[in-house]
Amino acid sequence: MGCLAGPRRRALRCTRQAGVRRETLHGARHTALTLMEKAGVPISIISLWAGHASAEFTYRVYVHANDTDLAAGRDTLGRIYKIADGA
Numbered sequence: 884m885g886c887l888a889g890p891r892r893r894a895l896r897c898t899r900q901a902g903v904r905r906e907t908l909h910g911a912r913h914t915a916l917t918l919m920e921k922a923g924v925p926i927s928i929i930s931l932w933a934g935h936a937s938a939e940f941t942y943r944v945y946v947h948a949n950d951t952d953l954a955a956g957r958d959t960l961g962r963i964y965k966i967a968d969g970a
Contacts, residue, residue, distance in 0.1 A: 916945045
């Protein structure tokens with residue numbers, strides 16, 4: 884039967900045959916949308932692409948801060964303070 888079963892079974896069988904980590908279709912979708920956001924794609928575009936009713940839902944479910952994001956926020960705030968102090 885190869886990769887001709889239902890979508891979920893087909894995806895799992897194909898990933899196993901390819902020797903890659905097991906992932907559900909939902910997990911792959913979540914990863915794709917999250918990576919799109921991290922790459923700078925506007926949330927409104929991601930939401931439309933995903934077929935969501937609102938960008939707010941997409942933002943709430945798919946956008947997560949990580950250590951890199953927190954460090955970037957800290958660095959930006961530091962630059963703002965230096966500008967405000969006239970440094």
